[in-house]
Amino acid sequence: MDLALKLVADMLWSAVAAAGFAVLFKVPRRLLLHCAIVGALGHSTRTVLVFSGANLILASLAGATLVGFAGYWLSRHYKIPSPVVTVPAIIPLVPGAIAFQSLLTLINALGADPGETQELFLASAYDAVLAGLIIFALGVGISAPFLLLRRRKPVV
Amino acid sequence: MGQKRYPLPGDSALGITERPLRPLSGKQPLNYEALRDIIDLALWSGQILLQHGASSERVEETVHRIGTGLGCNWLDVNVTLQAITITAISGEDFRTKTRRIVRSNVNFQIVAEVNDLGHKVSNGQLGPRQVSHQLAALEAEPPGYEQWLTTLAVMLALAAFSQLLGGDWVAFVATLVGGGVGMLVRQLLAHRYFNPYIIVVASAFAASLTAAAVDLWRLTSTPGVAMVASVLFLVPGVPLINAAQDLMRGYTTNGIGRGVDGLIISMAIAIGLFFTLSLVGLQLP
Numbered sequence: 439m440d441l442a443l444k445l446v447a448d449m450l451w452s453a454v455a456a457a458g459f460a461v462l463f464k465v466p467r468r469l470l471l472h473c474a475i476v477g478a479l480g481h482s483t484r485t486v487l488v489f490s491g492a493n494l495i496l497a498s499l500a501g502a503t504l505v506g507f508a509g510y511w512l513s514r515h516y517k518i519p520s521p522v523v524t525v526p527a528i529i530p531l532v533p534g535a536i537a538f539q540s541l542l543t544l545i546n547a548l549g550a551d552p553g554e555t556q557e558l559f560l561a562s563a564y565d566a567v568l569a570g571l572i573i574f575a576l577g578v579g580i581s582a583p584f585l586l587l588r589r590r591k592p593v594v
Numbered sequence: 595m596g597q598k599r600y601p602l603p604g605d606s607a608l609g610i611t612e613r614p615l616r617p618l619s620g621k622q623p624l625n626y627e628a629l630r631d632i633i634d635l636a637l638w639s640g641q642i643l644l645q646h647g648a649s650s651e652r653v654e655e656t657v658h659r660i661g662t663g664l665g666c667n668w669l670d671v672n673v674t675l676q677a678i679t680i681t682a683i684s685g686e687d688f689r690t691k692t693r694r695i696v697r698s699n700v701n702f703q704i705v706a707e708v709n710d711l712g713h714k715v716s717n718g719q720l721g722p723r724q725v726s727h728q729l730a731a732l733e734a735e736p737p738g739y740e741q742w743l744t745t746l747a748v749m750l751a752l753a754a755f756s757q758l759l760g761g762d763w764v765a766f767v768a769t770l771v772g773g774g775v776g777m778l779v780r781q782l783l784a785h786r787y788f789n790p791y792i793i794v795v796a797s798a799f800a801a802s803l804t805a806a807a808v809d810l811w812r813l814t815s816t817p818g819v820a821m822v823a824s825v826l827f828l829v830p831g832v833p834l835i836n837a838a839q840d841l842m843r844g845y846t847t848n849g850i851g852r853g854v855d856g857l858i859i860s861m862a863i864a865i866g867l868f869f870t871l872s873l874v875g876l877q878l879p
Binding site: 447448450451452454455456457458459461462463464465466481517518519521522524525526528529530532534535537538541542545573574576577578580581585 | 749839
């Protein structure tokens with residue numbers, strides 16, 4: 439029961455985050471709600487997968503792929519470019535906090551005791567690689583429908 | 595898009611000029627002035643797309659669609675992050691022109707409308723005059739939301755992030771206020787044409803410092819969360835996602851460029867945060 443409540447909260451807050459960024463990116467009004475719903479689906483998928491023990495990067499890939507396919511379908515239905523939906527919806531999954539953590543640890547490493555420096559550099563590199571891989575997983579995930587379904591002979 | 599068949603280099607030197615050099619796919623060869631107008635419209639639409647957050651592939655496709663839809667046989671489009679170059683070909687003639695990309699702010703409504711324009715042109719529903727009018731209208735009055743509404747929506751989004759990061763309700767309020775101040779600072783500095791990265795450092799500093807100040811009495815059990823969440827509106831989501839997409843589709847240099855841009859923005863945010871953390875004397879969770 440507590441778990442279900444947490445999931446609902448997760449969906450609610452990620453929906454608000456996605457919709458807020460959709461306004462910042464000036465998504466057409468008629469698609470704001472879609473951004474919110476797709477964002478909630480993507481983020482809660484990752485939350486559920488991570489909770490059940492999946493790797494954070496693979497869980498991000500799964501969430502992003504869901505967002506990608508939802509965006510693909512919406513883009514065909516409403517005749518819009520799919521990033522209009524997928525980019526705001528993917529924002530809740532972007533590892534901003536991890537990336538900042540990495541850069542701040544790097545800054546701290548420079549002013550630390552010689553003994554700690556090595557440890558801090560390592561921690562910074564770990565977070566940097568994690569953030570980088572998550573972002574790449576997000577990019578691959580939202581391109582997935584195009585990579586899988588819209589294969590064309592190159593003409594341009 | 596019709597079949598492409600270029601004259602081979604040296605054809606004319608060999609005296610092989612009698613046969614039609616290129617199948618025209620039913621299109622009349624355009625005169626020089628018409629070619630100039632089309633290349634201008636195609637460049638203009640590409641510039642608008644690139645400045646408002648479209649990926650390189652979408653820019654190239656739409657530019658190509660508009661050029662061929664308006665009567666060219668073929669367009670070769672080179673999209674970089676700083677400029678677009680087009681060679682438009684019609685009959686045996688061609689013209690080449692470059693247009694510089696100057697600024698960028700994300701506006702997906704504009705991207706959607708120019709994308710739609712491209713489809714309409716290639717279906718033959720719009721002529722050059724209408725395209726020109728529509729692009730001018732988009733530039734004169736960019737569609738979007740009022741500033742106060744955007745600020746409010748972003749504040750709520752950031753507060754939502756503080757919840758997703760596991761913050762409590764004090765952190766929620768601190769994030770809300772900090773994010774609002776950060777948005778205000780960004781807007782003020784952007785109006786004065788500061789360097790984009792400087793704007794990011796300053797807004798990250800203002801947002802996180804305000805978030806820390808709201809929690810002056812240390813009421814929250816999750817102090818770092820409000821500071822981190824309040825700067826998330828600066829996260830380079832569009833450059834980073836476009837970087838990944840460009841890299842996946844073979845626009846490698848553009849992808850690297852966007853990725854580096856996103857990295858510098860992230861570092862600028864971290865520097866702003868670092869200033870606040872040094873002042874407040876707090877470690878992040």
